Amino acid sequence: MERTFLMVKPDAVQRNLIGEIVSRFERKGFKLVGAKFMKITNELAETHYQEHKGKPFFDNLVSFITSGPVFAMVWEGKEVITTARKMMGKTNPQEAETGTIRGDFGLVTHRNVIHGSDSEQSAKREISIFFQENELIEYKKTVDDWLA
Numbered sequence: 001m002e003r004t005f006l007m008v009k010p011d012a013v014q015r016n017l018i019g020e021i022v023s024r025f026e027r028k029g030f031k032l033v034g035a036k037f038m039k040i041t042n043e044l045a046e047t048h049y050q051e052h053k054g055k056p057f058f059d060n061l062v063s064f065i066t067s068g069p070v071f072a073m074v075w076e077g078k079e080v081i082t083t084a085r086k087m088m089g090k091t092n093p094q095e096a097e098t099g100t101i102r103g104d105f106g107l108v109t110h111r112n113v114i115h116g117s118d119s120e121q122s123a124k125r126e127i128s129i130f131f132q133e134n135e136l137i138e139y140k141k142t143v144d145d146w147l148a
């Protein structure tokens with residue numbers, strides 16, 4: 001089953017949005033398989049966002065993501081990678097549709113509430129840098145029988 005890495009960013013933790021964000025993915029029908037409330041080190045931030053190294057916003061991005069605790073999660077389900085990205089909305093909250101997480105709760109690109117893996121390859125990479133294999137829990141949810 002497909003898995004993705006999602007993270008409630010420091011702005012959203014400060015604004016008490018962890019529950020709201022978790023709730024959206026739960027209600028959609030995805031399954032939480034791992035979660036961690038943590039502070040990201042500079043080294044982890046640079047590894048996580050390595051594709052953006054050298055871009056003008058990179059230093060600010062690293063400062064922001066390390067500025068306070070985040071809630072890192074692994075979610076599982078059918079097409080969870082692309083569906084979670086749709087539920088998040090566009091990178092710039094001004095362009096994100098109402099009804100998406102960034103559209104409903106974000107104002108600016110540099111504080112855009114949530115991170116989500118953008119491909120199967122980045123999901124695998126991001127899950128492995130944030131979680132040990134034994135921190136991901138395999139379990140059966142009977143509600144799954146009603147989804148697909």
Ligand code: RTP
Nearest residue numbers: 057061090091109110111112114115116117118
């Ligand atoms: P994320 O990786 O955080 O889920 O965001 P994303 O895929 O929607 O956007 P991405 O292109 O990966 O950019 C990563 C984060 O960098 C900041 N950013 N600033 N032009 C800019 O000033 C700019 N572009 C990107 C955003 O905070 C974005 O979430």
Ligand code: MG
Nearest residue numbers: 115116117118
């Ligand atoms: Mg990205």
